[in-house]
Amino acid sequence: MKLPTSLCPLAVLLSNTALADPGNEWLEAKSKVLRVAPEAFDSLPNHLVKHLKLLECLIPQSQKTTVPHNVIAARLDEDATQDIAVLCSRNGKSAVLVFWSADATRQSLATEWSDDLNWLQTGDGRIEYSRAISVANSERIIEKNPDLADKTHQYSDYAGVEDGFMGKASQIYLWNGKSWLSLRGAD
Secondary structure: OOOOHHHHHHHHHHHHHHHHOHHHHHHHHHHOOEEEOHHHOOOOOHHHHHHHHHOOOEEEEOOOOOOOOOEEEEOOOOOOOOEEEEEEEEOOEEEEEEEHHHOOOOEEEOOOOEEHHHHEEEEOOEEEEOEEEEEEOHHHHHHHOHHHHHHHHHHOOOOEEEEEEOOOOEEEEEEOOOOEEEEEOOO
16 A cells, blocks of 8 residues: 655654564563562561462562662551561552551552553653652651641641652551541652
8 A cells, every 4th residue: 555645744753663673572571570578588587478468469660779768668547567568560560458457458559450551650760660659758748748747737647658750759548547538749
């Protein structure tokens, strides 16, 4: 089939795009994301290591730091006990799992499962994974969400989970006693 002359520049553009196929390098980068086994984290209790292994969870690591990360311990609800949040990756998708009072039978999904491809970005001339979770204390929550300042008493005793690109945009997930609130984090 012969293309009309007016469409030839478009055809050349499309064929050059197809030859370059930038999607392949992103998929290759996704396949090379370092994901470590739960037992690599001394801070995880043995019963949670076993549970995470049963769930087939690996913990993805950003290339921006060599310090193991994406496992946090904090008081995330009104109970006076430490909760544990883990960025769990399986089958190329990841989500933040929270274990209330570090109990494997009391688990909550703080974020939806998201394709790890969405957490790649370019940096230093390469494509790299840069998703990280951290503890957002009450000061950080109010700093990023000043509209909650009058409700400080509700959230002053516990923290949230900050989830986002290292050093860039993030969301803060805060438990309100019934569900996870999605709040502003870094811009």
